[in-house]
Amino acid sequence: MVSDTKIPVVLCWHMHQPSYQDMRTGQFLFPWVYLHTIKDYSDMAAHLENEPEARAVVNFAPVLLEQIETYLVQIEQWRHGAGEIGDPLLAALVAEELPETGTPAFLGLIEKCLRANPDRIIKRYPAFARLAELTDVYRKKPELQRYISSRFLSDLLVWYHLGWMGETIRRENHCIQSLQEKGHNFTMDDRRALLNVIFDVLSGIGPRYRHLAQKGQVELSVSPYTHAMLPLLLELESAREAMPDISLPVHNNYPGGNERAGWQLQQAKTVFKRFFGVEPAGCWASEGGLSQATLALLDDQGFRWTASGDSVAHNSLNLAREEIPDLPDSGIHQPYTFGDSSVSVFFRDDGLSDLIGFNYADWHARDAVGDLVHHMENIAGQSRGKSRPVISVIMDGENAWEYYPENGFHFLDELYRILSHHPRLKLTTYSDLIEHPVAEPVRLPHLVAGSWIYGTFSTWIGDPDKNRAWDLLCEAKIHYDRVMDNGSLKTEQKESASQQLAICEGSDWFWWFGDYNPAQVVSDFEHLYRRHLVNLYEMIGYPAPPSVFQQLSQGSGEPARGGAMRPGHEADKPA
Known part of the structure; x- marks a missing residue:
């Protein structure tokens, strides 16, 4: 319960990864699910466990939870000789034989083992840095490749996984500490021991967060x-x-979108309850993407709260003033309701959240937390004589920390310590704020549709590449609907096709399309998106059109933080 005098602060951490698994083969094409699990999702739980007075909201995308579970199943099957580990990088860690030097497979694994922050991860460990330097020689002087031992690749695989290991694990796990001290010439026993640590971390994610929720520390x-x-x-x-002049796809609507949106939420609740044993009260609609119709759907599905970016609040207030010119500006630090919806909407303080995402990584942890808390105190001070504000910091729980020393360990440790014992600020959750409100929600007639990024949907639609991707999806959905209606598929086939369609509907593919994103990541995501579409066509027994096999997008930009994070306001985009 929020105290009678303290100003409530909600830290909402969102955990999500899209589906990297090829449903036709069971193979994971990229390793980001298990790598972010051992580095970030584990650390984020540990910081809360280490500060019992701290509280937070933790949001999970169900497709992430399912992929963590799939890794656990595959590892267990491999241990019993009943299957393979479906991730090539993780499988290579414990492979009896590694690719021969000079082969494309050898080079491919090397390249994968360098996809880490060079300053905060690779260069932090001299042994890892030396291996990275050797790969430059390998690339530049191919005539030397035949003389490089397979031991090089074995050590590189171990160091890559050590580098991605969460800081709280690194500080407490004896196996990780002994491998780091050994430094080189890792044996198969070493590699298997490292896999065991990875398995234990993966298997602990669900129970740890479930326990934090049962204790009341986490919503x-x-x-x-x-x-x-x-x-x-x-x-x-x-x-x-929010953008009246935006260019839209040729298809002016997604076929059967109402049904699919309802399915997305119902399936989310089913998976969530299977993992955590309770019904969720809140929904962080993907990227804070809301509209009046979305609020109605959340209402129908029984959700009590949702959230978005502060630009959505400002756009909605500006629209309301056209009807009510003297409407007071309630600001972003209040809960809102819109139209006939009873769902409480909270708004991200983009300024505070972006300081964590883009500014504080190079600050001393105490200075960074001191600055952040000072801003919060100023917000609290401005509320005297008014209803108490709700300060919301909402951001993903994974992508920022690789830019911080030691995966943000000192920053997060200090943040929870200071806020847990602050005389004027109180960490809480959105459900508690609904049960014990500090202010009545401000009611506005209509929510202007948008996301936390710039208050628009420009990150997912409007760009020619993004629009072409939508047209491919709409076309596939038209064929999907025809097949679903003609009775040619069995029930199990329909369920698989529905799940594959849902993967194609994920927002992450559209996020990455566009010239302003990095070429390598655009290539990865547009290839995976088209593969998912091809799989969908195969599942419904309809030939994929030639357009699905044509490259969608080719990035050439160098956005801040690699494009995985964006500032909330367009004016704040780094030059």
Whole structure:
């Protein structure tokens, strides 16, 4: 319960990854699910466990939870000789034989083992840095490749996984500490021991967060099943509410979008309850993407709260003033309701959240936390004589920390310590704020559709590449609907096709399309998106059109933080 005098602060950490698994083969094409689990999801739980007075909201995308579970099943099957580990990188860690030097497979593994922050991860460990330097020689002087021992690749695989290991694990796990001290010439026993640590971390994620929730330290919430952008599924035209002149796809609507959006939420609740044993009260709609129709759907599904970015609040207030010119500016630090919806909407303080994402990584932890808390105290001070504000910091729980020393260990440790014992600020959760409100929600007639990024949907639609991706999805959905209606598929086949369609509906693919993103990541995601579409066509027994086999997008940009994070306001985009 929020105290009678303290100002409530909600830290909402969102955990999500799209589906990297090829449903036709069972193979994971990219390792980001298990790597972020051992580095970030584990650390984020540990910081809360280490500060019992701290509280937070932790949001999970269900498709992430399912992929963690799939890794656990595959590892267990491999241990019993009943199957293979479906991730090539993780499988290589414990492979009896590694690719021969000079082969494309050898080079491919080397390249994968360098996809880490060079300053905060690779260069932190001299042994890892030396291996990285050797790979440069390998690339530049191919005539020397035949003389490089397979021991090089074995050590590189071990160091890559050690580098990605969470800081709290590194400080407490004896196996990790002994491997780091050994430094080189890792044996198969060493590699298997490292896999055992990875398995233990993966297997602990669900129980640890469930326990934190049962203790009341954490409120667990959920996103749509595959992190789909619900307002656009419901109505592509909703993008015009914040950007009237935006260019939209040729298909002016996603076929059957209402049904699919409802399915995304219902499936999310089913998966969430299976993992955590309770119904979620809150939904962080993917990327804070909301519209009035989305609020109605959340209401129908029984959700009590959701959240978005502060630009959505400002856009909605500005629209309301056209009807009510003397409407007071209630600001972003209040809960809102819109139209006939009873769902409470909280708004991200973009300024505070972006300081964590883009500014504090190079600060001393005490200075950074001191600055952040000072801003919070100023917000609290401005509320005297008014209703108490609600200060919301909402951001993903994974991508920022690789830019911080030691995976943000000192910053997060200090943040929870200071806020847990602050005389004027109180960490809480959104459900507690609904049960014990500090202010009545401000009611506005209509929510202007948008996301936490710039208050628009420009990150997912409007760019020519993004629009082409939507047209491919709409076309596939038309064929999907025809096959579903003609009775040619059995029930099990329909369920598999529905799940594959849901993966194609995920918002992450559209996020990455566009020239302003890095070429390598755009290539990865557009290839994976098209593979998912091809799989969908195969599942419904319809030939994929040639357009699905044509490259969608080719990035050439160098956005801040690699493009995995964005500032909340367009004016704040780094040059």
